[in-house]
Amino acid sequence: MKKIASALLASAFMICAASVSAQAAEIAVIVKTVNSTFWQNVQKGADAAIKEVGGGNTMTFQGPAAESAIADQVNMVENAVNRGVAGIVLAPSDPDALVPAVKKAWEARIPVVIIDSMLAKGAEQYYQSFLATDNRKAGELAAKALIDKVGKEGKIAVMSYVAGAGSEIGRVGGFTDYIKANSKLQIVGPFYSQSQMATALNQTTDVLAANADLKGIFGANEPTAIGMGRALKESGKAGKVAAVGFDGNQDLQGFVKDGTLAAIAVQGSFQMGELGVKTLSKILKKEKVEKFVDTGVVVVTKENIDKPEAKNVLY
Numbered sequence: 162m163k164k165i166a167s168a169l170l171a172s173a174f175m176i177c178a179a180s181v182s183a184q185a186a187e188i189a190v191i192v193k194t195v196n197s198t199f200w201q202n203v204q205k206g207a208d209a210a211i212k213e214v215g216g217g218n219t220m221t222f223q224g225p226a227a228e229s230a231i232a233d234q235v236n237m238v239e240n241a242v243n244r245g246v247a248g249i250v251l252a253p254s255d256p257d258a259l260v261p262a263v264k265k266a267w268e269a270r271i272p273v274v275i276i277d278s279m280l281a282k283g284a285e286q287y288y289q290s291f292l293a294t295d296n297r298k299a300g301e302l303a304a305k306a307l308i309d310k311v312g313k314e315g316k317i318a319v320m321s322y323v324a325g326a327g328s329e330i331g332r333v334g335g336f337t338d339y340i341k342a343n344s345k346l347q348i349v350g351p352f353y354s355q356s357q358m359a360t361a362l363n364q365t366t367d368v369l370a371a372n373a374d375l376k377g378i379f380g381a382n383e384p385t386a387i388g389m390g391r392a393l394k395e396s397g398k399a400g401k402v403a404a405v406g407f408d409g410n411q412d413l414q415g416f417v418k419d420g421t422l423a424a425i426a427v428q429g430s431f432q433m434g435e436l437g438v439k440t441l442s443k444i445l446k447k448e449k450v451e452k453f454v455d456t457g458v459v460v461v462t463k464e465n466i467d468k469p470e471a472k473n474v475l476y
Contacts, residue, residue, distance in 0.1 A: 186217050188441055189241040190250040190434070191234065192224040193277070193326075194356070198410040199383045199430050200224060200252075202476040203276070206434025207250065214442040218247060228323055228356040231255045238262035242269050248445055250437040251288075252277040256327045263287045272444045276437045276456075278327030285452075290440050292454040294428040296328045299458040300335025300381075303405050304343075306424040306460055307377045310403035313344035315376035318368045320361055320389050321351035322382045332407070333381050349375070354385045361388025362395075369396050376403065383408035386425070390416040409461060409475040417466055427474045429456040 190207050192200045204222050211220040225233035231254045241249055242265045249266055251273060253259035260281055266273050267287040275291045307317065317340070321333050333351055340346050349372055354361035361380065365388060369375060378393075380386030386406030390413070393399040399421040406413050409427035416422040433456050440450050461471045 186219055187241075187244075187246040188218050188220045188248050188250065188438060189237075189246045190220060190222045190438065191237050191241065192222070192252040193228040193234070193254045194226065194230075195222075195224040196226060197228075197356070197383055198476060199408050199428075202410075202430040203252070203434035203437075205476075206431035206436075207438045208434075209431075210435045210438035210442070214439055216442060216445070218442070218445070220438065221246075224252075225254070228254050228326070231258050235259060235262050239265060242266050242271060245269070246271060248272045248274070248441040250274045250276060250434075250441055252433075253280055254278070254323070254326060256281040256325065256330075260284045260287070272441060274437050274441045274444070276433045278329075279331075280327070289444050290450045290452060290454065292433055292436050292440060292456055293328070294458050295455050296331030297335035299407075299426050299428070300332040300337075301339040302458060302460050303332075303379055303381075303407065303424075303426045304336045304339035306426070306462075307379060307403060307405045308340070308344055308346070310405075310423045311346070311377040313346065316347045316349060316372060316374055317377040317379065318365075318372065318375055319348055319350040319352070320365055320368070320378065320380045320385050321353050322356045322385050324353050329381065336379060336381070346377075351381075354388060356382060356384050358384040358388040358391075361385040362392045363388075365389045365392035366396060369393070369398055369402065378402055378404045380404065380406045383410055383413070386416075386422070387412045390421045393421055409471075411476075414461075414466065414475055417461060417463055420463070424460050424462045427459050427461050427471070429458070429474050430476060431474075432456045 273288040380389035406425040
């Protein structure tokens with residue numbers, strides 16, 4: 162009986178050891194939501210990178226049902242820490258709420274690479290690298306594109322997504338500051354869709370109805386810009402109210418081609434996933450990495466949508 166018990170104990174230990182080993186090789190990629198083609202394109206980049214760098218590591222990819230489900234994302238990071246992953250690539254939905262979870266990873270000696278949105282100031286010590294679009298610069302480029310269409314006087318609206326998200330602060334802040342510094346345009350909004358396309362559609366419909374003199378409008382992320390574009394078409398204002406969107410999925414590309422949107426500012430979403438995993442792989446190999454990497458943005462219009470510079474970022 163003792164021999165059987167000892168064998169069972171040894172077997173259990175071996176299974177446990179194998180489990181820990183497998184978990185230690187896991188790279189956890191945690192994004193803002195899985196229900197967006199933008200983040201699905203980030204996953205494609207991460208998948209490509211893990212196949213290339215490998216090194217015995219596996220990858221898991223997860224995110225909440227919605228970008229506004231911040232508590233769910235916090236739980237995902239804490240669960241990754243608790244199961245002892247090798248490293249975490251994280252796109253934080255909230256700059257403050259995710260800091261304690263990232264700090265737990267740091268305390269557990271689990272390296273973290275942040276992508277897309279910054280954490281709150283002072284949290285830099287808890288992660289090794291930050292890869293993102295320069296959102297402020299991207300917002301400025303979107304503002305310039307809109308000014309080029311509507312001129313420097315009149316009224317425009319800003320359709321935003323989740324108030325306080327790191328990318329939103331930079332992107333919408335860059336947009337509004339550029340408009341104020343370089344024109345006399347009056348800004349209506351921002352309105353927050355919570356990254357829900359249907360909400361953005363309804364909000365844009367209301368804004369268009371309440372502002373008959375509106376000359377232009379900006380949709381600050383993928384679901385918001387799609388809802389904005391659909392509202393413009395449904396209201397008969399497509400092509401009459403100049404519109405600039407953000408991100409570059411098939412819906413938004415279609416809006417550019419048919420003239421609903423004058424331009425879209427497109428991030429390198431594939432590059433975020435790819436470089437995020439590659440950067441983490443370097444860290445695990447004790448190689449030096451940059452603290453900040455700009456993953457770039459391209460302004461796509463009807464004129465350049467079929468050119469390589471646009472095709473490299475569209476998805």
